[in-house]
Structure formats: C-alpha cells, structure tokens
Amino acid sequence: MIKFDRVASFGMARAGLLKTAHAMIETPVFMPVGTLGTVKAITPQNLKDTGSKIILSNTYHLMLRPGDELVEKAGGLRKFMGWDGAILTDSGGFQVMSLSALRKITEDGAIFQSHIDGSKHLLSPERSVQIQHSLGSTITMVLDECIKYPSTFQEAQSAMVLSSRWAKRSLDAYKKREGHGIFAIVQGGQYKELRLESTEQLKSFDFDGYAVGGLAVGEPQDLMIEVLSYTVNALPENKPRYLMGVGKPSDIVKAVQQGIDMFDCVLPTRSGRNGQAFVTGGSLNIRNLRYKEDFSPLDELCSCYTCKNFTKSYIRHLVKSNEILGAMLLSLHNLQHYQDLMKKIRNNIINGINLDTLLYEQDDL
Ligand SMILES: [Zn+2]
CATH class of the missing domain: 3.20.20.105 (Queuine tRNA-ribosyltransferase-like)
Structure with a gap:
C-alpha cells in the first residue's frame, strides 16, 4: 500500500x-x-x-x-x-x-x-x-x-x-x-x-x-x-x-x-531533442537565426546547469551540428522547467494563490 x-x-x-x-x-x-x-x-x-x-x-x-x-x-x-x-x-x-x-x-x-x-x-x-x-x-x-x-x-x-x-x-x-x-x-x-x-x-x-x-x-x-x-x-x-x-x-x-x-x-525530453526549449513566458526554437549571436542563457530565471553555464548561441551551434550535448543540455533544462513549474503550482495551492497566474501563451511545439 x-x-x-x-x-x-x-x-x-x-x-x-x-x-x-x-x-x-x-x-x-x-x-x-x-x-x-x-x-x-x-x-x-x-x-x-x-x-x-x-x-x-x-x-x-x-x-x-x-x-x-x-x-x-x-x-x-x-x-x-x-x-x-x-x-x-x-x-x-x-x-x-x-x-x-x-x-x-x-x-x-x-x-x-x-x-x-x-x-x-x-x-x-x-x-x-x-x-x-x-x-x-x-x-x-x-x-x-x-x-x-x-x-x-x-x-x-x-x-x-x-x-x-x-x-x-x-x-x-x-x-x-x-x-x-x-x-x-x-x-x-x-x-x-x-x-x-x-x-x-x-x-x-x-x-x-x-x-x-x-x-x-x-x-x-x-x-x-x-x-x-x-x-x-x-x-x-x-x-x-x-x-x-x-x-x-x-x-x-x-x-x-x-x-x-x-x-x-515525453514533451520536455522529446522537444529538447528537437531543439525546443520551454522558457518563462513560452517556448523557443534554438535553431532560429535570431539566437546565432545571443550570448544569454536559455532562461535568465532558470537555475539549471545548462542555464548557469551555456549560452543560446552555443546550444544553437551544438544543435545545428547534431552534437549529442545539445540534446542533453536542452532535455535537462526542459525537465528543470517542468519541475520548477510543479513547485510553483504546489506553492500557489498551499498559499492560496490562483493558478491562473501561472498560465501563459505557448508557442506551437
Ligand atoms: Zn535552465
């Protein structure tokens, strides 16, 4: 039991x-x-x-x-x-x-x-x-x-x-x-x-x-x-x-x-392997040209290993080159994003805060 x-x-x-x-x-x-x-x-x-x-x-x-x-x-x-x-x-x-x-x-x-x-x-x-x-x-x-x-x-x-x-x-x-x-x-x-x-x-x-x-x-x-x-x-x-x-x-x-x-x-890991990242406020595709010279982390608010150590520009390079590390770093970040969301949900319930505050628009994945 x-x-x-x-x-x-x-x-x-x-x-x-x-x-x-x-x-x-x-x-x-x-x-x-x-x-x-x-x-x-x-x-x-x-x-x-x-x-x-x-x-x-x-x-x-x-x-x-x-x-x-x-x-x-x-x-x-x-x-x-x-x-x-x-x-x-x-x-x-x-x-x-x-x-x-x-x-x-x-x-x-x-x-x-x-x-x-x-x-x-x-x-x-x-x-x-x-x-x-x-x-x-x-x-x-x-x-x-x-x-x-x-x-x-x-x-x-x-x-x-x-x-x-x-x-x-x-x-x-x-x-x-x-x-x-x-x-x-x-x-x-x-x-x-x-x-x-x-x-x-x-x-x-x-x-x-x-x-x-x-x-x-x-x-x-x-x-x-x-x-x-x-x-x-x-x-x-x-x-x-x-x-x-x-x-x-x-x-x-x-x-x-x-x-x-x-x-x-499977979404956080599967989309990680496809070059997609879940970030505060939505999601992004790291293959996009706009990240080529973006030397900021995937998500400034995330404390995962990926966000503490790597830039969008570098992860984009890995993904574009089909390097295994790209999938690893994105999967790790996406799982952290999901687990952080669950923590926020739980804290909101305990503190009596409406969960609608955690809803945001998602890009199509
Ligand atoms: Zn992260």
Missing part, C-alpha cells in the same frame, strides 16, 4: 504527499518518461538534480527488449538503470495499440506482434501485472483497452466495459507489498455517461490510485478539461489522481485546477 495525504487545497486543486517505498513525493507531481529504462539524454543523477522523484517506464518496450526476466535477474529496473527514486510503469496497453502490428483484442488480452522482430505475444491483465512485478515497479498500472480519438459511443462503451473487467483481473493478480501500489484507469472516451459508469465500477474495488486514461490523444484542450471536470469529481478524494500522457505546461496547470495530482509526458 502507498499512502496519500492532502496537505492543502485551493478550489479543486490539491497539494499532497505520496509516500512510497522508494520516494516521498510532493504532489502535484510531474514524472519524466523513461520509456526504455532511461530518460533519454539524461543521467539518473541529472534527473535527481531537477527534483524528479518518480519516473515512468514502459512495460511493452521492456518486455520485448531486454525482456522482463533479464531485468528481474538484474535486481529490478531501479537497480538495472541506477535510479533510486520511484518508478511507475504503464501496463503496455497503450503501446500495443499504437506501435505493434496485427494486434487483436480478445477477452483474454491483447495479442500482438512485436514491432522489433515480429514475434507474437499475448499481453493479458495477469501477464502485464506479472511483468510489472518483475520490473519491481513502485506503482503498477492495470491493463486497459485504449481507443483512438474520436471514437463512437459503441466503441468507447465496449472498450470501457472490457477495461473494467481487465482492471478487476489485474487487481486479483497483484501482490500487495508495503510502499507499492496499483492504479486503475478510468476510460469512456468523451462520453460523460461512460466516464461516470467507469468511475463507479472502478471505485467499487480498492485501488491505491485512479488514472484518467484516453485523454491527450488529439482532442482539443477544452474537451480534455470538460471530461476531467465531471470525471475527477466522481473519484475518491483520498486517493491520488493521475492524468496519463499530459502534457503542455498549460494543460498541466488547468488539469491541476480540476483536481489532478500526477502527470507524465
């Missing part, structure tokens, strides 16, 4: 403490994404320096390569990758739907072909939980069926009903350990009736936390916030709430205002 305590509230927004076996996590929290057992271009020490306490890793990728048995032999993913913080693993469902060829959903699970070597696999709720045990995950996610956006009511309904049955099977297969937990995932697309039904079904089981799935899949931000407004309201107040795969800074601020506590997204 993991323990979640609310420290303060402001409107629907909550500041909390999530106590796990591997980290004491202040919420709202942002989890950097370490898909293949590494947050790309970032060392675990760098990650720690940004204030990150928990990262996300992907069951689908690790089961295929290097294989969950090998990771278990190595002493679990934390030991294998040299990360002493907490790890949340997804169930693999989302990647099966988005990456693998020839997938077939049956009552038993998802049958798919590996995108690496074409080998055939069955990912059932039980198998997903077993893999996450082998990885030594701090937080395990249930297997769910993810659908595309937009989807019809019928598609969303049948995926939601199947996901509820899989959630129960995942919970039954889960071995409880102190400081570890398992989260359910609310589904139902953009349909209020289905979201509320999904929430009611999942609430009847004793999960350690609740994720909202099936958002950040291409729908407009307004629709995402609307779905959250009724879904989060129906979730238990004393459990952490996790919005999967979100998002841009403004998405995060607005979702916290709806009562979300946990986030993950």
